[in-house]
Every structure is written in structure tokens, then in C-alpha cells.
């Protein structure tokens with residue numbers, strides 16, 4: 001009886017802690033929310049080191065007015081269409097402006113006192129009807145093609161990554177690699193109020209990217225292959241958006257939205273939640289790290305319970321992971337012990 005009561009009590013406390021983070025209480029604790037297992041996927045030194053981002057790539061640039069440079073086939077297509085449409089708009093605007101100028105200058109009352117009585121011109125009427133129709137068809141074909149390409153389902157063999165939006169962080173699940181989960185919090189900003197307790201400050205590691213965009217644990221994915229992103233949320237609607245990868249999809253509680261992510265080049269690509277989701281909406285960035293397959297596999301193996309092609313990790317890697325996994329990392333109370341980091345101590349020592 002007593003034991004039962006204790007365990008129920010513990011469950012309640014645990015649930016209450018979880019709720020305090022996900023639910024209404026979190027808005028009260030805006031800048032004091034407990035950090036969740038932010039190091040659950042800390043890198044294991046030697047096998048995986050986070051990539052250093054390239055300035056100006058996969059992130060906004062000062063004074064930028066253009067789209068970010070694109071690193072996916074649909075992104076390049078979309079960028080091409082965007083620029084093409086701008087040119088078409090410009091040409092049509094200049095053409096109409098020129099016609100107006102001609103009318104104003106040549107056909108005003110002083111320059112043209114006796115106006116023509118012409119009321120029909122068959123050729124002209126056919127041209128000004130057909131030309132816009134052809135222009136619109138010309139625009140519609142690539143537009144519809146782009147929409148179709150964006151929503152083409154992933155091939156059966158594609159890697160699945162489950163993205164979950166939470167107030168106010170992201171979790172990334174890897175069902176094809178042993179179903180481990182990565183919790184991703186924004187890094188705190190030096191000299192500013194702490195956003196995520198227990199999370200390091202931006203700039204404390206050599207691979208840290210820009211403030212407001214860098215996170216403690218990135219979403220790591222393989223480069224050059226289609227990835228099936230399944231996107232959902234636990235509390236309110238969020239939106240998973242990475243401009244340089246031409247990716248934006250709403251994360252809706254109780255629903256799974258799916259879209260293919262394809263990254264052409266290894267690198268770090270940053271994005272932000274793009275659906276107003278509460279007090280810390282602006283503090284839940286997205287960092288996607290695209291790695292070649294072998295490096296991706298090495299990253300996968302830094303997680304307890306990781307699998308590659310249905311195979312558990314090799315004995316050596318398992319042994320290395322077993323020791324730190326036995327002692328849960330500080331702040332990892334939310335995650336089961338099996339999700340404790342591999343090589344936490346060595347990673348922190350860097």
C-alpha cells in the first residue's frame with residue numbers, strides 16, 4: 001500500500017513537472033522554466049563533433065533583402081520561380097507605365113485636340129486578351145509543378161525523423177534508428193536574462209552559431225537523401241521552418257503533417273518556430289545539421305539504444321555508451337535513463 005502510494009505520488013510529481021513545463025504554468029515561469037534533459041544527446045568526443053556553421057550560409061545576413069541561399073532542389077526551383085516572377089512583374093509594370101506616359105504626352109487635349117473616333121480594333125483586342133492569358137499559363141505551369149514537387153511523398157525507404165513542437169523547444173525522434181529522442185533548447189545569450197536554465201551560453205563552444213538560432217542539441221540528418229519529416233506538437237500550434245531548406249510546415253497537436261526534407265550539401269541550417277505559440281515563441285529556434293551518411297551514423301551511435309539498419313550499435317560503441325548511461329546526466333530527469341548521453345563528460349570537457 002505504502003509503496004503503491006509512493007509510486008503514485010512520484011508519478012504525480014513527475015506529471016506535474018512535465019505539465020509545469022508544457023502547460024499554463026510555463027507562461028508564468030517564462031524565464032525560469034526548468035531546462036529539460038538538454039544534454040540528452042550530447043556528443044561523444046571522437047566519434048561526433050558538432051559542425052561549425054559557415055557565416056552567411058543557412059542563416060540570415062545583415063541587410064539581406066533576398067531569399068536565403070537555397071540548399072534543396074525544391075528551394076532552388078522556388079528561388080528560380082521567385083526571381084522569374086519578379087522579372088515578369090517588372091517588365092509588365094514598365095510596359096504599362098510606358099503606355100500611360102505615351103497617352104499622357106501624345107493624347108492630351110493640347111497635343112491632340114481632335115480625338116480619333118476609333119472604337120474597335122480586332123487585332124489589338126485579340127492581342128491584349130491572348131497575351132495576358134499566355135503569360136498566366138506560363139506562370140501557372142511552373143507554379144503548380146513546384147507545389148506538386150513540395151508535396152511529393154517520401155519514398156518508402158526514406159529515413160523518418162519525428163519533429164515535435166513544444167512550448168518552447170523542439171524534440172526530434174529517430175524511429176528508424178532505435179527510437180531515441182533529442183531535446184533541443186535555444187542557447188542562452190550572454191548578458192541577457194536566462195531563457196533555459198541549465199543550458200550553456202551561445203559562444204561557449206567553437207561550433208556555436210548565431211545567438212537566438214543556435215541550440216544545445218541540433219537535429220542531425222543525413223545529406224543527399226530524402227528524409228521524411230513527420231511533424232506534430234504537444235501543446236499549441238508551432239511551425240517548423242528553415243528558410244534555406246525551403247521548408248515550412250505547421251506542427252499541430254493531435255495531427256501529423258508530413259513533408260520531405262532533402263539537403264544537398266553538408267552544413268548547419270537555421271530556422272525558427274513560425275507560428276505564434278506563446279511567450280517564448282521567439283526563443284525556440286531550429287538548427288539542422290546535415291552530415292554524410294557515415295558521420296550521421298556515428299552521431300546516431302552516440303545515443304543509448306541506437307540502431308543502424310535494424311542493428312544495435314557495435315560492441316565497442318555500446319560499451320562506451322554504457323558507462324555514462326548508468327549515471328543520468330544532471331537535468332535529464334525528464335528523459336529515461338536509457339536516453340542519457342553517451343560520453344557526456346568528455347563532451348563537456350572540450
Ligand SMILES: [Cu+2]
Pocket residue numbers: 165166237238239273274275276277281284
Ligand atoms: Cu512555437
